[in-house]
Amino acid sequence: MISRIALTALSVALTAAAAAPALADEAPPVAGTVVPERDTFYSAPADLGSYRNGQLVSSREVGARLAVAVRAWQLAFRTNDSHGNPVLGVTTVLVPVAPWTGPGARPAVSEQIAEDSTGTRCAPSYGIATGNLQSGDQITAMLQKGWAVVVPDFEGPNSAFLAGPQAGHAVLDSVRAVGQFDAAGLGPETPWGLDGFSGGAAASAWAAELQPSYAPELVFVGAAVGGVPANLPVVMRNVDGGMYSGFLMGVTVSYQREFPESGIGDMLNERGRADTVAAADLCVVDLLIRYPFRRLSESTAIDPYRADSPLMAALQRNSLGATAPRMPIYDYHSDADDVVPVGQADDLVSAWRRGGATVVTSRVPTGSHVQEAGRGQAPAQQFLAERFAGGDPVADADLDRPVGADPHRPPVR
Numbered sequence: 001m002i003s004r005i006a007l008t009a010l011s012v013a014l015t016a017a018a019a020a021p022a023l024a025d026e027a028p029p030v031a032g033t034v035v036p037e038r039d040t041f042y043s044a045p046a047d048l049g050s051y052r053n054g055q056l057v058s059s060r061e062v063g064a065r066l067a068v069a070v071r072a073w074q075l076a077f078r079t080n081d082s083h084g085n086p087v088l089g090v091t092t093v094l095v096p097v098a099p100w101t102g103p104g105a106r107p108a109v110s111e112q113i114a115e116d117s118t119g120t121r122c123a124p125s126y127g128i129a130t131g132n133l134q135s136g137d138q139i140t141a142m143l144q145k146g147w148a149v150v151v152p153d154f155e156g157p158n159s160a161f162l163a164g165p166q167a168g169h170a171v172l173d174s175v176r177a178v179g180q181f182d183a184a185g186l187g188p189e190t191p192w193g194l195d196g197f198s199g200g201a202a203a204s205a206w207a208a209e210l211q212p213s214y215a216p217e218l219v220f221v222g223a224a225v226g227g228v229p230a231n232l233p234v235v236m237r238n239v240d241g242g243m244y245s246g247f248l249m250g251v252t253v254s255y256q257r258e259f260p261e262s263g264i265g266d267m268l269n270e271r272g273r274a275d276t277v278a279a280a281d282l283c284v285v286d287l288l289i290r291y292p293f294r295r296l297s298e299s300t301a302i303d304p305y306r307a308d309s310p311l312m313a314a315l316q317r318n319s320l321g322a323t324a325p326r327m328p329i330y331d332y333h334s335d336a337d338d339v340v341p342v343g344q345a346d347d348l349v350s351a352w353r354r355g356g357a358t359v360v361t362s363r364v365p366t367g368s369h370v371q372e373a374g375r376g377q378a379p380a381q382q383f384l385a386e387r388f389a390g391g392d393p394v395a396d397a398d399l400d401r402p403v404g405a406d407p408h409r410p411p412v413r
Helices: 004-008 124-130 136-144 164-179 199-214 232-239 246-258 270-278 284-290 310-317 342-354 369-375 377-388
Strands: 056-062 070-080 086-096 108-112 148-152 192-197 220-226 329-334 359-364
Touching: 070 124, 070 164, 086 124, 086 136, 086 164, 108 136, 108 164, 108 199, 124 148, 136 148, 136 377, 148 164, 164 199, 192 199, 192 377, 199 220, 220 377, 232 246, 232 310, 232 342, 246 270, 246 284, 246 310, 329 342, 329 369, 329 377, 342 359, 369 377
Parallel strands: 108 148, 108 192, 192 220, 220 329, 329 359
Antiparallel strands: 056 070, 070 086, 086 148
């Protein structure tokens, strides 16, 4: 879902100047000079299906306008959509210029940005290349620690917002691709962590759930997830009719692309069909500005939340909790979250623990979704820092003690 930066940002600089697409036999343009759909770097080769999951397709060095001196590259690689079909993934690798002075190999974090959008021009790789990146503050903080940061475009080429399997595959295959890219210096000894808030937390959590089956060779010290939308029917009902109802339009557009077999398009009325056309290439701020206080029922011919509706089936399919991660998890959330209800996050924690996962939780009594996005960054990074240092994830008595803070409420069971 939305980040703290995205809500306060003006919806400017969201469209790039038009440029003629490069010919297939020409080198890709300089990163950030044209939008991804006009940039041949984002075009999949005809034989992509013959590539291994995570296998590199191409790479290029890019400029990154950050407060820390880094070298930055974009990597293109083979990954899979929600149906297991090959698609081209793109990720951005940021490595501090300053040598790593800590023990062991330089740590790396896969940071999942809450893109929450329906257009590829909103992808993190394009935002980094153009200097318009959401959530750059937490990335800067990690780079200042000397960590490498990898930022995948986990929504994929179809800009599939809250498509769980697509996101999980892209995150894991991004890490695989980085391991093959020698220039970044992140090899077999690199300790890896996952991080993300809201929509980025959903992608991180899906990667954590899928890792044992999809990428068992990858090892992560842990994952920090905040404000995670785990039970999507609950989350979508919560934003329906409120100031964040633009998320509903984003999901409706994205799911028709990623799950054409779902029949979501058939449940739309004339207004809904017109809205999904108009919302087909919007970044998160524009989605929220254009569609506030909307009821999804205004766009559908049937009750979209009835148990047998195509939307409910798709939302259930992309909800978390079916598999417990093997990596330790830090899950933080505000009890007063106005976008993603805390109760469904508590249910996810309980399901993961029943499956054998180690989960540290932080629950604070006050603060909106946006406030928690900023407030939770430092404890989340502390959790990852302790994991990189080789510390024990958590003692049984500490299961619900925020890292570096006092306990807020009884354990989630």
